[in-house]
Amino acid sequence: MNVTHLPDFTRSNPYQQALVDSLNQKGVSATLASGYPIDSVYEIFKSNTDIIHFHWVSPYIQSKGKYSSLLKSRTFLFLQKIAKSLGYTIVWTVHNIGGHESQHKEIEYRTLQKFSTYCDHIIVHCRHAGKLLSSKIEADPTNVSVIPHGNYIYKYDNEVAKSEARSRFNFKPNETVFLHLGQIRRYKQVNKLIKSFDELSCGNDKLIIAGSVDEGVEFKSLNSILQSDDIQFEDRYIPDNELQYYFNACDVVVLPYRDILTSGSIIMAMGFKKPIIAPSIGCIPEDLAQQSELLYDPDETPLVEMMEKAKEIPNLKTIGQKNYDKIANRDWREIASDTIKSYKAAINNH
Structure with a gap:
């Protein structure tokens, strides 16, 4: 069974490499392809592919302009039609339904609706995602x-003690430290986080915001960052070997998404035994059911209220351990086995 995964996002996301490595250990010949469409088509032919496994589809169909989005979408669907006529089996893992900053949602949803009819099987990460697809x-x-x-x-080292991690940032033991780590994009609402942090009642708090700022993000709260001694802001990609310092220095991770289905940042934070403040949307309520006290309805509960609540919880470490115990059970070998079952179902549906 030869499978080509598209597009190759391994430089910014560890998910695909972990899956491909586990599939290869199970006897599947799994490869990754980047470059569209020529390089990807070449890789598909070169590797004698049986199954084309798509992950993030938005790069193939999104563009800033309406008409260029239409052209990309129609080209993408035309290529799927050709692939099906040539006998390829198509599988799609839905990490998000549409792009986070898509400017043409209607075009995107119509394209995804048609694309789903070409798919021989679809994989989602939670039950709610399946309902959303329908x-x-x-x-x-x-x-x-x-x-x-x-x-x-x-994947990530986790040997640094909390005291050592905090000394890197000059944090005191009695300070409550909030962390937002990852590429800074509009849907992550970092401006809202900064505003909420400024509204906290006690001055014994710190906030770390670490990650490269995506194009198009405007910091309305830039003055708060520059003038505050309580906010540490790092506009850079955080290398893997430094992650443990950020996670182990903090008490709580804060991810105030506006729109999300599956969050790799939540998966990472769970692996570092961190409690997480997050909205009750997408797959988050299923991933974090064991710490529901830190989930909130963004239409009803202010983020600052959740941050205040987290400061009053005496057992944050216990909550973090629960998150770790849950995510530790999600072994990539089992995920590879389940993925192979999906491949077999796709071949039967072809």
Whole structure:
């Protein structure tokens, strides 16, 4: 069984490499392809592919302009039609239904609806995602499998003690430290986080914001960052070997997403035994059911209220341990086995 995964996002996301490595250990010949469309088509032919496994589809169909988005979408669908006529089996793992900053949602949803009809099988990471697929793009629910997101515990060092990690940032033991780590994009609402942090009642708090700022993000709260001694802001990519310092220095991770389905940042934070403040949307309520006290309805509960609540919880370490215990059970070998079952189902549906 030869499988080509598209597009190759391994430089910015460890998910695909973990899956491909585990599939190869199970006897599947799994490869990754980047470059579209020529390089990807070449890789598919070169590797004698049986199954084309798509992950993030938005790069193939999104563009800033409406007409260029239409052109990209139609080209993408035309290539799927050709692939099907040539006998390829198509599988799609839905990490997000549409792009986070898509400017043409209607075009995107219409394209995804048509694309889903070309898919021989679809994989989602939670039950809620399967329901969303049915409601938003009318995907056939009988053609969908739920395979949870695997853990990243194996990937990142986690040996630095809290005291050592805090000394790197000059934090005191009695300070409550909040962390937001990852590429800074509009849907992550970092401006809202900064505003909420400024509204906290006690001055014994610190906030770390670490990650490269994506194009198009405007910091309305830039003055708060520059003038505050309580906010540490690092506009850079944080290398893997430094992550443990950020996670082990903090008490709570804060991820105030505006729109999300599957969050790799949540998976990573769980692996570092961190409690997480996050909105109750997408797959988050299923991933973090064991710490529901830190989930909130963004339409009803202010973020600052959740941050205040986290400061009053005496057992944050226990909550973090629960998150770790849950994600530790998501072994990539089992995920690979379940993915192979989905491949077999796709071949049967072809």
